[in-house]
Structures are given as C-alpha cells and as structure tokens.
Amino acid sequence: xxxxxxxxxxxxxxxxxxxxxxxxxxxxxxxxxxxxxxxxxxxxxxxxxxxxxxxxxxxxxxxxxxxxxxxxxxxxxxxxxxxxxxxxxxxxxxxxxxxxxxxxxxxxxxxxxxxxxxxxxxxxxxxxxxxxxxxxxxxxxxxxxxxxxxxxxxxxxxxxxxxxxxxxxxxxxxxxxxxxxxxxxxxx
Amino acid sequence: xxxxxxxxxxxxxxxxxxxxxxxxxxxxxxxxxxxxxxxxxxxxxxxxxxxxxxxxxxxxxxxxxxxxxxxxxxxxxxxxxxxxxxxxxxxxxxxxxxxxxxxxxxxxxxxxxxxxxxxxxxxxxxxxxxxxxxxxxxxxxxxxxxxxxxxxxxxxxxxxxxxxxxxxxxxxxxxxxxxxxxxxxxxxxx
Numbered sequence: 001x002x003x004x005x006x007x008x009x010x011x012x013x014x015x016x017x018x019x020x021x022x023x024x025x026x027x028x029x030x031x032x033x034x035x036x037x038x039x040x041x042x043x044x045x046x047x048x049x050x051x052x053x054x055x056x057x058x059x060x061x062x063x064x065x066x067x068x069x070x071x072x073x074x075x076x077x078x079x080x081x082x083x084x085x086x087x088x089x090x091x092x093x094x095x096x097x098x099x100x101x102x103x104x105x106x107x108x109x110x111x112x113x114x115x116x117x118x119x120x121x122x123x124x125x126x127x128x129x130x131x132x133x134x135x136x137x138x139x140x141x142x143x144x145x146x147x148x149x150x151x152x153x154x155x156x157x158x159x160x161x162x163x164x165x166x167x168x169x170x171x172x173x174x175x176x177x178x179x180x181x182x183x184x185x186x187x188x
Numbered sequence: 189x190x191x192x193x194x195x196x197x198x199x200x201x202x203x204x205x206x207x208x209x210x211x212x213x214x215x216x217x218x219x220x221x222x223x224x225x226x227x228x229x230x231x232x233x234x235x236x237x238x239x240x241x242x243x244x245x246x247x248x249x250x251x252x253x254x255x256x257x258x259x260x261x262x263x264x265x266x267x268x269x270x271x272x273x274x275x276x277x278x279x280x281x282x283x284x285x286x287x288x289x290x291x292x293x294x295x296x297x298x299x300x301x302x303x304x305x306x307x308x309x310x311x312x313x314x315x316x317x318x319x320x321x322x323x324x325x326x327x328x329x330x331x332x333x334x335x336x337x338x339x340x341x342x343x344x345x346x347x348x349x350x351x352x353x354x355x356x357x358x359x360x361x362x363x364x365x366x367x368x369x370x371x372x373x374x375x376x377x378x
Contacts (some may be wrong), residue, residue, distance in 0.1 A: 034280070147342030148346065151283070152363055188355075
C-alpha cells in the first residue's frame with residue numbers, strides 16, 4: 001500500500017532512487033539543515049545506508065520516496081526519526097528544486113502527518129529548522145506547525161548566524177485543522 | 189582561567205566517574221527525591237529506581253560517549269558525590285548543550301552556581317562554542333529560576349516533551365551567548 005496524496009504518493013525507498021538522493025544531498029541549495037555538510041556524498045555511501053536498513057517491528061525512523069503521480073517522477077524524500085512509540089517524532093523533507101512551489105512538498109507533508117497521527121497515534125510531531133529558511137517555516141506553518149522555541153544564535157551556515165527553530169504540532173491541533181477526521185484516541 | 193584551577197574550588201572539584209565507585213553512584217542516583225531530574229542518558233528511564241547493571245551501563249556510557257563530557261561533582265571535605273555535569277557538543281560545537289545536576293540534599297547551597305561558572309569558563313575559554321543551551325522540564329521550577337538568575341535567556345519550549353504526574357509537560361529551553369557570558373561573568377574580559 002502506498003500513502004497517497006492529491007498530486008503525489010509516498011512509497012518505500014528503492015535502490016534506483018539513490019542516484020537522485022546523492023545529487024540532492026550534494027546540492028547546497030537543498031541542504032536546509034542546521035549545519036552544512038560537505039557536498040561529497042557518494043553512491044556507495046547511500047547504497048550502504050540503503051542496505052543497512054533492517055527488518056524490525058521496532059522501527060525508530062522511516063524514509064519514503066515522494067513520487068509525482070502525473071509524471072511518475074521522483075520529487076524527493078520525506079522521513080521521520082527519533083520516533084518515540086505512540087508519542088512523538090521529528091519529520092524531515094528534501095525536495096528537488098524542480099518541484100519547489102508546486103504544492104508537492106505540502107502534499108507529501110500532509111500525507112505523512114496523516115499516517116503519523118492516524119496510524120501511529122502520535123501525540124506531537126516536530127520539525128527542526130532555522131531562521132534562515134523561510135521556505136521551510138512557511139511550509140510547516142501551512143500544516144499547522146508553530147514555532148515553539150527559538151534558540152538564539154545557535155547555527156552558523158551560509159556565512160551567517162541564525163536561530164534554531166523548533167516547530168511542533170500537537171495532536172489536537174492537527175485534528176482541529178482536519179474536521180473530516182475523527183480522533184479516536186482517548187485523552188491522556 | 190587556567191586548566192589547573194578550572195575544575196577545582198576550595199569546596200568542590202569535578203572529575204570523571206570511575207567504574208569501581210558503582211555502589212557510591214548507586215546511592216547518589218537512587219535518591220528517591222532526585223528521580224526525574226537525574227540527567228540520565230536518553231535511553232535509560234529517569235522515572236524509576238536503577239539496578240546495579242543499569243548504573244554500570246550509565247557509568248560506561250558517560251565514559252565512552254564521543255563528544256560529550258560527564259563529570260562528577262565531589263565535595264572536597266567528604267569525597268561525597270553531590271552532583272554531576274554534562275556538556276555535549278556532538279551535533280555542533282558552535283552550539284553545545286549543558287546540564288548541571290545537584291542532588292536534592294545539596295541544593296540551595298551555591299554549588300550549582302559555582303559549577304556553572306567553572307563550566308562556562310571552560311567551554312567559552314577552551315572551545316569554539318558561541319551559544320550554550322540548557323533544557324529543563326517545566327516542573328523543575330528551581331532549575332528554570334536558577335538559569336534565569338545566571339543570565340540565561342528563555343528561548344521557548346519543546347512542547348509536550350513527556351508525561352509527568354498525569355499531565356503533559358514541556359521542556360523549557362534557555363541559552364547564553366558568549367558575549368553575554370563575557371559581560372556578566374568576566375566584566376567584559378575572558
């Protein structure tokens with residue numbers, strides 16, 4: 001089963017996706033992290049990461065490939081990590097520049113959030129970003145995330161100092177934005 | 189500040205934990221009033237008493253974890269462990285995290301302030317850190333007030349960090365910048 005949105009769907013990562021991921025990782029413009037990584041990642045590095053993904057019922061993270069429905073093109077990758085069972089996780093998104101501003105990122109984010117809240121029963125989802133990345137902040141806000149912490153002057157990237165932003169979305173906030181969904185989880 | 193004096197005052201000193209002092213560390217960490225504020229590694233539950241095996245694992249982790257510093261705070265007079273400090277620059281040495289833990293029996297005696305001054309002096313004089321952050325559960329009101337008193341600024345919360353006494357709680361996040369440390373702790377001199 002794939003996780004399906006309006007214009008995209010999320011599916012498992014495949015070895016054939018990796019070449020694109022290496023390009024994305026080595027493109028400084030798509031590295032929106034809170035520290036720059038050297039743009040020297042290689043295909044074998046990604047192959048190793050792919051091969052080391054092990055079968056388990058106790059997964060703490062997941063990575064999905066985003067596919068554009070109409071063109072069948074690879075849009076990017078969306079993931080969650082630091083998953084605490086039935087409680088919280090942090091999501092991450094990297095999208096090819098070609099798909100910036102097309103709504104594909106928002107669509108992928110909404111599909112993942114629905115999976116996290118409806119299937120995994122999360123109580124809070126988080127996004128870490130930085131004050132120099134307004135595109136990521138706007139995208140997160142569009143899904144209902146809000147900045148809950150601004151850790152002053154904690155990032156140096158692109159020659160400047162920025163604040164770390166922790167953005168989060170509580171379960172009840174998500175459901176209030178999605179009246180079409182009924183929250184079946186009893187309150188704490 | 190010279191390294192010879194940086195971890196020592198007339199009342200306390202800081203040093204690594206040693207494996208042979210497991211019974212002493214067990215007494216220190218299994219103080220029931222202390223549970224929930226012990227600053228344990230993330231994968232060890234902080235709300236339950238710890239077995240000897242778990243204490244051994246904690247000591248090993250504190251000794252072996254890369255890019256982290258874990259030191260016991262020792263009372264010079266008795267040799268008792270009264271707290272410990274953590275300093276973590278694993279993700280980014282530009283903005284490390286810090287944690288000071290004082291055993292409940294030894295709080296409100298100025299040890300926390302003394303250790304904080306030593307640690308800030310060490311980090312800002314001997315590393316490239318620009319900002320240092322501390323995370324405190326919101327129910328640790330004493331901890332929040334302590335940081336505010338020592339010129340840390342409130343940066344907001346990590347909302348819904350966990351569940352404590354039947355309710356969700358947030359982590360309060362504070363940080364101090366190097367120039368703020370210089371101004372408030374050294375009179376502008378490092």
